[in-house]
Amino acid sequence: MRAWIYAVFLLSGFAALLYQIVWQRALYAIYGINIESVTMVVTAFMLGLGVGSVAGGIVSKDPKRPALLLFSLVELGIGAFGLVSLQVFHAIGEITLGMTAFATFVVTFLLVLLPTLLMGSTLPLLVSYLVRTQKNVGKSVGSLYFVNTLGSAFASAAAVLFVMKSAGLQGTVRAAACLNLTVSFLAYVAHRRTGAAS
Template identity: 45%
Template sequence: MGLRRHVELGLIGAAFACSGFAALVYQLVWQRLLFGAIGVDVESVTVVVSVFMLGLGIGAWLGGWLADRHPRRIVALFAGFELGIAACGLVSVPVLLGLADTLALLPRIGAGAACFALLLLPTVLMGATLPMLVAHAAENRAMIGQATGWLYFINTLGAALGAWCMAFVLPYWLDLAQIVHLAAALNLAASFGALLAVGRR
């Protein structure tokens, strides 16, 4: 593997680490917003965890489907999905805050279904990113396992750092809206980094 390919994959990895950091930040911010809307209990935690699992699963299928049909445009699609995640993240705080009083008045199952519907799109976009980058990073079928493991590690490392920062750093310096702006900036950085990587070709 040449130097150019190493640099390209390094940029792709950095982009995916930023994406993982942002995803965990969104998850924890949304969880805190739901605590204020429908209460601090197992139901609100279940809503966020369930929508993340479903969204990531649907997104993984979608990302694989797109990778098979648009292999030459897959990094551009990844960049577009990252922009979509940033847009969803930016509107999520005012939307959830604006609906907090309404959600509090709904029956618990109705409030949970509404939150589920609001958060499904961004989680689908998040789930699609891994198979997209695997399709790009794997030069052939024999390297799919290696590419998957490496990208999953990088993404998980970014997510772990995001979780740590949400526990010990960010809430002490920023409010929830500012934290989401930071996460959206990381999505923008991931989008730009991925395009820069393939732009080197």
């Protein structure tokens, strides 16, 4: 079961980085690639991940809550947002172009809040699940962080070497969304198996 979870989390990391690359590009096209805009977008992403991490941590506190099922739903949510993300960014971007820098930051943060919140919540959810069975925080965090980041590293290389060239921005987010839906399904299967085993 642990290997199954690692494989699923690797794919999740792969999809997350594809989104990050595409969304940042889309937001730079709207808000500019000057250092102020770049910093704003990067910070908004990070804050979203941080808030998501806390949210995932709070949810994971209750051992009765099924961590794998929640993870499955989170991935489903990320995929669903991913499918419409570029259209949402462009629509909001056009409305907010004339805003001040601070207002633009707030809007950017809100734009990426939902998906990054969901993404940020995945690590605490799976850590809480693994620690319950493994009883070793360092190993759980290290292993999960390893597979998730490895997935992101593969995604970054793949994006450069062929995905962006062959799929473009829209095609890349669609591919990422398909991965999320796959991950969601696999996590759901893991949840059902865990339930059956216990």
